[in-house]
Amino acid sequence: MCGIAGIIGNHSTQNRQSRLRNMTRCLAHRGPDAEGFFTEGEASLGHRRLSIIDLSDAANQPMEDVSGRYVLVFNGEIYNYREIKALLPDYPFRTQSDSEVILAAYARWGAGCLAYFNGMYGLAIWDKQEKALFFTRGRLGVKPFYYCLAGESLIFASELRAVLAGMETVPCLHINGIYNYLLYQSVCAPETPVEGVQQLMPGEYGMFKAGKLTLHTYWRIEEAATIETGTDKQTVHKEVRRLLTESVERRMISDVPLGAFLSGGIDSSAIVGLMAECSEQAVHTFSVTFKEPEFDESRYSSLIAKRFNTVHTPILLRPEDFLESFPDALKAMDNPSGDGFNTYLVSKVTKEAGVTVALSGIGGDELFAGYLSFERWLRLRKQWGWQMPQGIRMSVGSVLKVFSDSIRVERLADLMASESGSIEWIYPSLRHVLAPARARALLQGRGEYTDMVHVQLAGRNAAFRKLPLLSQYSAAELMGYTFNVLLKDTDQMSMASALEVREPFFDYKLVEYVLSIPDSLKHPRYPKSLLVESLSPLLPKEIVFRPKMGFTLPWKKWLRNELRDWCTERVAAIAERKEFNGDAIRKISRQFYENPSNHNWMPMFQLAVLENWIALNIV
Helix, strand or coil, X not given: CEEEEEEECCCCHHHHHHHHHHHHHHCHHHCECEEEEEEECCEEEEEEECCCXXXXXXXXXXXXXXXCCEEEEEEEEECCHHHHHHCCCCCCCCCCCHHHHHHHHHHHHHHHHHHCCCEEEEEEEEECCCCEEEXXXXXXXXXCCEEEEECCEEEEECCHHHHHHHCCCCCCECXXXXXXXXXXXXXXXXXXXXXXXEECCCCEXXXXXXXXEEEEECCCHHHHCCCCCCXXXXXXXXXXXXXXXXXXXXXXXXXXXXXXXXXXXXXXXXHHHHHHHHCCCCCEEEEEECCCCCCCCHHHHHHHHHHCCCEEEEEECCHHHHHXXXXXXXXXXXXXXXXXXXXHHHHHHHHHCCCCEEECCCCHHHHCCCCHHHHHHHHHHHCHHHHCCHHHHHHHHHHHHHHCCCHHHHXXXXXXXXXXXXXXXXXXXXXXXXXXXXXXXXXXXXXXXXXXXXXXXXXXXXXXXXXXXXXHHHHHHHHHHHHHHHHXXXXXXXXXXXXXXXXXXXXXXXXXXXXXXXXXXXXXXXXXXXXXXXXXXXXXXXXXXXXXXCCCCCHHHHHHCCCHHHHHHHHHHXXXXXXXXXXXXXXXXXXXXXXXXXXXXXXXXXXXXXXXXXXXXXX
């Protein structure tokens, strides 16, 4: 796990090298173990290394292949690098690293090497002979890749702020990106909050040559999920277990201390149980515990730790610990986000405990229909409202919008006003943090704004319709909330402490298979029954049927008390910016602070976090 950066273009070498060093300084937290640079002709590449596999200096980057033609900078892990290496017997490997395998594979197959990779990655390879840059991002977008076209030059990096450090122009806000931040609490790819800077999409690769950029898609989630699973329950259970076990086993390859997050829920318990089966040594597990009984899950995490004989470390956290770490978490935020603060603190204390790699159970809910929104999606598909003529239903929705006075009614109004009951309309409405009308009202002007999640789902609707209904929602969840919020926050908040987090549920082979399973086998009769039965008897009933818990940070209370000055100062500041509707923002602030019964704290929090990010990164 590392940080990568580069500038390709006909600037003076001294100018490029100076800017590149500014970029890698922004990435130092991602790679504290080594720093390296390559400059030749029009290409300058930089790298910050967090050593995970092959800790020798020979595995440092930028790395050249044996011919000297290709130069690599790479962030992530290729979990099946040993299998790929066996397919390249003629290449004279000099290291035991997965990085060199990438170079050898690209030298052999070109962009076709991506068909062989199973991992999480953002990488770039400079071809000295062709004077061209190849760059790509993993299928599920676990690792980031940001880039900017500046005239005939390309600037890229693992983090947005590193790209900003390499730009020669003054950055400005991208308003449609901000609109989507207000909708979803995070800017949706391929956009960013900065005009002219883009995110490479999951499953994409690019070629940059002679000042020209071309982008290509090599994997799409809805097109890949075409495996014929059949309806034999035992066969499906066996295959789910095999694929998840192999995913866990691959992600345990490491030359540094490795552990796992263990909450005691179904997903993290499943990962720890499979790790114990795959390892001859005791697994190191880490759990967050709380004094408040309504939040504390230590009873369940301790049960799993004992069941699988792990070396268990409970970490006691108080709400005050979050407040104390809040300023540092805000500084660690590469992209503005309304979430992720708990990930920052948990990652920080896990790293301090001596672990460099941690496996996580995130992704189980998305794949195995663990959220209540899956049931809402199915109910909405069957409800009477969709039997109305479209014109009448949309008219009812429009009327509701006019008279709505709550978020719940606004959401119902948006659903009723939708053109259809298909996934590109229903999923965004269920996931919006702010209704589109409220988000637009906070921005200056009345221009056309685009809901990026809706647009992407609509553009791929024909392929989505071929999936089972539950898989349609899973795929939308992976493209929407998971990619734009969950994985982005996990990356930026864990790498702030140089902790690599690996997510076995996001193995693309597992994802392809599970999305192909019919609803009749996937529909949860009890929480994530398909997963539980596939792993049976791995998980005890006490875990499967335990009450669902979770630590909810008391933001409403904090914004009125401990964080009041922080919040009001920033909300007042953003209200003065030309891109925002100051009157609408000040009205929200008055309503929240003057009315104790107003529980809608999210707009205040989102605006304050956004202003904090703008002040740190833009002006």
